[in-house]
Amino acid sequence: MSNKPQCDNHAFQKSRRKVLKGLAVGVGVLALPAPNASASVWEAFFQKNFRELDRNELQKVLARLESEYSKEYGKQVTVKATLPIEGVKYGYGLDLSRCIGCRRCVYACVEENNQSREPQIHWIRVLRLDKEKGVALEYAEHYYNPAEVPEEGHFYMPVQCQQCENPPCTKVCPVQATWQENDGIVVVDYNWCIGCRYCMAACPYGARHFNWSKSKLPKEEMNPETHYLGNRPRPTGVVEKCTFCIQRTREQPGRYPACQEICPVGARKFGNLLDPKGEMRYLIENKRVFILKEDLNTQPKFFYFYAT
Amino acid sequence: MKNIWNFFKGTLVLTARGSTAYYCWVASLLILMVVGALTYVVQLTDGLIVTNMRDQVSWGFYISNFTFLVGVAAAAVLLVIPAYVYNWKPIKEIALLGELLAVSAIVMCLLFVTVDIGRPDRFWHLIPFVGILNFPQSLLAWDVAVLNTYLVLNLTIAVYYLYNLYYQREPNKKFMTPLLLFSIPAAISIHTVTAFLYNGLGARPFWNASILAPRFLASAFCSGPAFMILVFLLIRRYTRFQIKDEAIQKIAELIAYAMFINLFLLGSEIFKEYYTGTIHLAPMQYLLQGLHGHSALVPWIWTAMLFNFSAFMIFLIPDTRRNNTTLVLGCVLIFIGVYIEKGMGLVIPGFVPDVLHEIYEYVPTGMEMSLAIGIWATGLFVFTMLLRVAIPIMNGDFHVAKDGVGFHIGDNLFFLRKADRDRLVTDSEGEPTGKPGKKAKT
Numbered sequence: 001m002s003n004k005p006q007c008d009n010h011a012f013q014k015s016r017r018k019v020l021k022g023l024a025v026g027v028g029v030l031a032l033p034a035p036n037a038s039a040s041v042w043e044a045f046f047q048k049n050f051r052e053l054d055r056n057e058l059q060k061v062l063a064r065l066e067s068e069y070s071k072e073y074g075k076q077v078t079v080k081a082t083l084p085i086e087g088v089k090y091g092y093g094l095d096l097s098r099c100i101g102c103r104r105c106v107y108a109c110v111e112e113n114n115q116s117r118e119p120q121i122h123w124i125r126v127l128r129l130d131k132e133k134g135v136a137l138e139y140a141e142h143y144y145n146p147a148e149v150p151e152e153g154h155f156y157m158p159v160q161c162q163q164c165e166n167p168p169c170t171k172v173c174p175v176q177a178t179w180q181e182n183d184g185i186v187v188v189d190y191n192w193c194i195g196c197r198y199c200m201a202a203c204p205y206g207a208r209h210f211n212w213s214k215s216k217l218p219k220e221e222m223n224p225e226t227h228y229l230g231n232r233p234r235p236t237g238v239v240e241k242c243t244f245c246i247q248r249t250r251e252q253p254g255r256y257p258a259c260q261e262i263c264p265v266g267a268r269k270f271g272n273l274l275d276p277k278g279e280m281r282y283l284i285e286n287k288r289v290f291i292l293k294e295d296l297n298t299q300p301k302f303f304y305f306y307a308t
Numbered sequence: 309m310k311n312i313w314n315f316f317k318g319t320l321v322l323t324a325r326g327s328t329a330y331y332c333w334v335a336s337l338l339i340l341m342v343v344g345a346l347t348y349v350v351q352l353t354d355g356l357i358v359t360n361m362r363d364q365v366s367w368g369f370y371i372s373n374f375t376f377l378v379g380v381a382a383a384a385v386l387l388v389i390p391a392y393v394y395n396w397k398p399i400k401e402i403a404l405l406g407e408l409l410a411v412s413a414i415v416m417c418l419l420f421v422t423v424d425i426g427r428p429d430r431f432w433h434l435i436p437f438v439g440i441l442n443f444p445q446s447l448l449a450w451d452v453a454v455l456n457t458y459l460v461l462n463l464t465i466a467v468y469y470l471y472n473l474y475y476q477r478e479p480n481k482k483f484m485t486p487l488l489l490f491s492i493p494a495a496i497s498i499h500t501v502t503a504f505l506y507n508g509l510g511a512r513p514f515w516n517a518s519i520l521a522p523r524f525l526a527s528a529f530c531s532g533p534a535f536m537i538l539v540f541l542l543i544r545r546y547t548r549f550q551i552k553d554e555a556i557q558k559i560a561e562l563i564a565y566a567m568f569i570n571l572f573l574l575g576s577e578i579f580k581e582y583y584t585g586t587i588h589l590a591p592m593q594y595l596l597q598g599l600h601g602h603s604a605l606v607p608w609i610w611t612a613m614l615f616n617f618s619a620f621m622i623f624l625i626p627d628t629r630r631n632n633t634t635l636v637l638g639c640v641l642i643f644i645g646v647y648i649e650k651g652m653g654l655v656i657p658g659f660v661p662d663v664l665h666e667i668y669e670y671v672p673t674g675m676e677m678s679l680a681i682g683i684w685a686t687g688l689f690v691f692t693m694l695l696r697v698a699i700p701i702m703n704g705d706f707h708v709a710k711d712g713v714g715f716h717i718g719d720n721l722f723f724l725r726k727a728d729r730d731r732l733v734t735d736s737e738g739e740p741t742g743k744p745g746k747k748a749k750t
Contacts, residue, residue, distance in 0.1 A: 045429065049440055119357070125664065137665045138587055159664060168510060174448035175433040176440045194433055195356075195426020198448050200366040204511035206664045210366060210426065213357035236355045237426025296510045 093269035101156030116215030162300030344682010383532020615645030
């Protein structure tokens with residue numbers, strides 16, 4: 001500064017500014033990777049959006065993630081990026097007349113998809129409704145906890161991502177970190193999401209969940225068969241959601257989603273909507289079917305029905 | 309380039325000088341900023357779990373403050389319109405101060421959004437061409453665009469104007485006027501876009517009402533100008549800058565109109581929801597009466613209503629509008645009233661009850677408040693620094709020295725009661741008390 005003499009009596013002012021500057025830089029640095037961070041941290045930092053990766057880049061990313069997860073969870077973890085199958089559009093059917101509200105699907109999902117155990121993240125929420133009032137969400141009980149289910153006078157309605165054909169959540173994302181794949185599954189790139197949670201405000205089904213803190217996933221419980229867009233471990237501060245078990249359903253031969261497989265009463269159906277002879281088409285054409293919040297024009301591919 | 313550097317150096321020296329009151333004010337702001345910054349460090353380490361936001365209420369105190377402050381920023385236009393569209397001189401002299409408030413408010417807005425996002429390290433994903441800005445699909449992308457445009461616009465206008473005054477040149481009207489005129493639609497756009505951000509969500513009936521954007525604008529034209537009046541009264545009293553009564557009166561009158569529209573729109577919404585009585589009434593009930601025994605917002609919203617209505621009466625009746633005490637009271641009531649109504653009162657009922665009708669009652673944690681206070685302190689610090697430079701320049705107390713290189717500071721004190729100023733200036737500095745503040749040329 002040119003006016004040193006005048007400034008000297010305010011020396012403390014200058015040092016104060018310095019402290020403040022240091023603090024500002026400190027905060028900035030804390031949000032970014034440390035300067036001595038390993039190369040993989042920087043690679044992760046500069047990683048492109050999943051849909052912009054070419055074949056080589058994708059392979060590198062998958063390899064990096066596999067080695068990271070394998071190290072962290074002490075077992076061989078695979079991260080696939082299996083593409084949608086041509087001519088397939090997944091649909092889900094849920095038989096309200098069968099569901100007994102046991103919540104086995106909730107916990108099978110948690111185990112399959114590596115959700116955080118503390119705080120708990122559940123992709124499926126089972127609502128207890130009154131038989132008298134029907135499907136009236138305003139009378140739903142979310143935290144029913146009787147010794148035995150089903151309870152007299154009640155029926156149960158599991159809600160999870162409805163995999164909308166016209167998803168309000170992907171539209172609002174400011175960075176295109178979430179989108180609908182060709183097989184109809186709505187996915188999130190956990191390495192691109194900035195965590196603004198606009199999609200959570202937009203979702204009419206409460207299907208999106210945020211990693212409010214570092215997810216706690218015990219090593220021995222970690223499912224090592226993962227998909228990049230599905231059940232691989234999620235970082236703090238990003239949004240996650242049901243993917244119809246993309247890591248299972250896209251394989252050939254494929255497997256049913258974990259929630260479908262576990263259901264003890266066969267209330268859950270899953271299949272290809274484009275297959276005219278498939279189970280999904282049969283129940284849509286022959287049963288009493290409804291979709292949740294039809295008036296919002298989200299066009300869910302999750303169909304509730306009454307088989308009996 | 310050299311001139312710009314000299315100007316910048318001058319402003320640094322200038323901001324380091326001031327009365328004891330100025331030092332105390334700035335020091336307390338800095339302390340609060342440090343506390344806020346430390347809180348943010350904790351939040352970055354532990355994650356947003358330190359807040360009370362959860363999946364059910366996924367936006368809280370931060371976004372509420374953001375929404376309110378967008379309104380404050382947009383309100384600068386209420387000074388620009390009479391000044392530059394109607395060429396009304398008393399406000400033209402002070403319109404610049406409104407723009408400085410807009411700059412400070414936008415800085416706070418950007419900070420509130422930054423602390424709310426889960427991955428601030430990925431902010432670069434929002435930068436077009438470097439990352440992917442989902443424009444024009446996402447309203448949040450629109451908001452990023454208009455907020456930054458508005459910030460740059462106001463900063464350009466203010467700095468260009470002050471820089472020229474400092475070098476005792478006439479600012480080029482051909483450059484200034486288009487920018488000023490452009491700032492009017494820009495101000496309206498930041499608030500409209502922010503309203504649309506909520507408005508466009510079919511999942512949230514409380515926000516999905518077409519009246520939302522007009523209501524946003526009406527309440528913005530109350531809160532921002534009310535704050536401006538308070539600042540004007542302080543400036544007039546404690547600095548050498550003169551502000552005409554008629555300018556303040558005109559603003560108060562405009563606030564009364566805006567508040568009337570705001571109350572009317574609010575009434576319309578309440579009527580529609582209660583009379584039709586569909587299940588979409590639930591969030592409104594939660595806000596105004598409480599729902600199933602949950603009523604955290606009820607006392608707040610009724611306080612806000614009471615404040616807004618009283619302030620409306622104060623500003624409507626000429627006698628109370630002209631009386632300084634009631635004027636100040638009205639401004640404070642409006643600022644608090646709109647802060648509640650347009651902050652938590654708008655954001656939280658969007659989430660309560662949530663889309664599956666669960667009720668999660670949200671109350672911000674101490675961490676959230678401490679961080680928010682830090683951001684408010686930062687905004688006030690920015691505003692103070694801007695005023696510290698702008699007011700002496702507009703007074704003619706801070707300009708380039710005769711040699712064309714150094715600077716002349718005619719007012720070392722800045723913020724002081726007039727009586728104390730006269731005494732101190734003659735005692736300690738031996739300078740002439742100075743002529744009554746020279747008006748800025750516009």
